[in-house]
Amino acid sequence: MTDLFTTLDAADAAAPLLARTTPRDRAAALVSVADRLELAADEIVALGTEETGLTEGRLRGELNRTTQQLRLFAEVVVEGAYLDARIDAADPDYAVGPRPDVRRVNVPVGPVLNYAASNFPLAFSVAGGDTAAALAAGNPVVVKAHDGHPRLSALVATIVTEALREAGMPHGSFAVIFDREDGVAALKDDRIRAAAFTGSTTVGRMLADVAAARPVPIPFYGELGSVNPVVVTPAALAAGADALAAAYVGSVSGSCGQLCTKPGFLLVPGVEPLTDALVTAAAEVPEHRLLTAGITAGYRERREAVLAAAGVSVLVEGEVRVGADGLGWATPTLVSMSLADLEKAGDTVLDESFGPLSVVVEYGTAAELPAAFERLFPGNLTATVHLAPTEDTAALEPLLDALARTSGRVLFGAWPTGVSVTAAMQHGGPYPATTHDATSVGTAAIGRFLRAVAYQGAPQSVLPPPLRDDNPWGVPQRRSPAGLSRQWGELTGRY
Incomplete structure (x- = not known):
């Protein structure tokens, strides 16, 4: 248990540092992980086939999906639309009363606990989609490895850890735990701020209840059971x-x-x-x-x-x-x-x-x-x-x-097996398919590991880069200038 506490302490300490990394640095780290995984492809696939019984072709395809979604999330980070930066200029003549300068942006939630899946030992496991999305959002990740492929998990964890370290990411940005009791204890720990799970309805619901019963409940994004009629x-x-x-x-x-x-x-x-x-x-x-x-x-x-x-x-x-x-x-x-x-x-x-x-x-x-x-x-x-x-x-x-x-x-006119990693993909559904109807596949998956913060009347010097007028990160900003509210109802052409 001491090792778990050390791991969570490191993740907690890394959270503010990782959140402040620039988009290009974070994106470069994700690409570095992808590159290192590809260099170790033969070793990864050989161990994976031995440990899971899945075919070489299936695992090579899954490894490609794993590395490409890491690269896709690197693009998402640099492009910056996921931050949803909104800037409302001060407006003394605002239609519903004087409006102050208000600026809103998405920020990382903090350390994320990711429970790896059994059936996708690469794409939904240690370096899979949940890990990629959470890291892209700027959160440290603690992965609970699946019992079905522990050696493969250890190998991939070593590769990811070394790649992030060499890319300059803070110590504690990534870790893997293996013990089932540690997996439950971590979910109860207040240093963990969100969790993702792919597995059975029974285990997923038990973990969801643990997350909800915490003194301060946290989001638990569980993918449980689906029969796909x-x-x-x-x-x-x-x-x-x-x-x-x-x-x-x-x-x-x-x-x-x-x-x-x-x-x-x-x-x-x-x-x-x-x-x-x-x-x-x-x-x-x-x-x-x-x-x-x-x-x-x-x-x-x-x-x-x-x-x-x-x-x-x-x-x-x-x-x-x-x-x-x-x-x-x-x-x-x-x-x-x-x-x-x-x-x-x-x-x-x-x-x-x-x-x-x-x-x-x-x-x-x-x-x-x-x-x-x-x-x-x-x-x-x-x-x-x-x-x-x-x-x-x-x-x-x-x-x-x-x-x-x-x-x-x-x-x-198609068949549901095969889930493309795209911007428009939705891999979630009403309960019991998922505990929250959010997607775990595609670029929208990053939204699970963000929360919004608004700054009112803040000087430029204290604003996060995405909300500053000089926009040093070059991200999309939705701006609402003063004076527009008096035209409400006229701009749509519907009246």
Whole structure:
């Protein structure tokens, strides 16, 4: 525990120093981390394949995503729009009473605790998106390494620490802890000002409650569980059942179904047109290792519960082979049931199955789907709809509205696995997908680790650089000059 306190002391001491670093210095540090990770790619990938069972191709792709999102956040830092600098000039004739000079800017929250994920040992782990976003915002980061890849975590942690030190970042800007008890103790410590988590609903909710129960609660950005329902319209099914079936199996079985965006439910107007193609596609999927013994046990339990549920018919039984060490290798399991039987089964079937299992649900008409989504799929990272090329979308507006209300990302004619790291990406959703409906992927993720401060009547000499009139960092400033308020209602052209 002494080591944990030392780590948190260092992070706390580093916080004001890191917050004062210039955008270009901080961006250069992020690029340095990316460069060092790429130089160690062969060592990282070799250890990763050994420790996680993921393929070399998958890990090289994930390492590329890790390094590129670090570089992307470097661009975000230098560009400066994330600071949301707002300057309202003093205005004695302001429409609602005299206005003082008020200037507002986003600032770092302070030390951030990041719980690494099991299923993305690079992109959502030690140097992953949460770490990149928090460092970019100017916060020290303490990572709780995942038990599923401790050696890989230690290797990456060494690389990140050395790169930040060589780039001139303050001591304490980054650290990794490994003990589970330390992970909980750190969340309770008042030096930690925000936390990010990707994992199971059970553990995530427990940690969220810990963060909320602190004497001074902190934001806890947890990504918990998502079943990512996919709807196929009758016209889309008629237009290409075989292609839909093959793509569905590929999405379900990718990385052995251990992806937060795996389609857990495929809603179709009829199962029969898909059956043969599903069996054929699934037969071509080789067994793949599950990440850990704990995930293996959890998947086996969920799979057995789904197979035993009333109304379930087996399309592809699949299998789970378990070794002496508890690690499992699985092939896809696909079942079908009616929408009415799914409602009766409830959480027995509706709960997320973290592995290559998915449920094909037969519905009657599209008119019944909007209400069903509200009841059965209240919070997901994604929802998808497959339409025919010439389909009348106006008739589907109630369904599309329901998808938008119950998910963070709505896809058309695609599959939810694969989350692009972009400015517009939303990787979050209503609870239980996430504890806060914020994104953990893309440049908007930086906003989770910032808070706003306003300065009123402050002399130029004490203002943060983004709020000064000479704007030394060259960041965007939203300025409101005196006199504009008397034109309110006239500038929009709507009156």
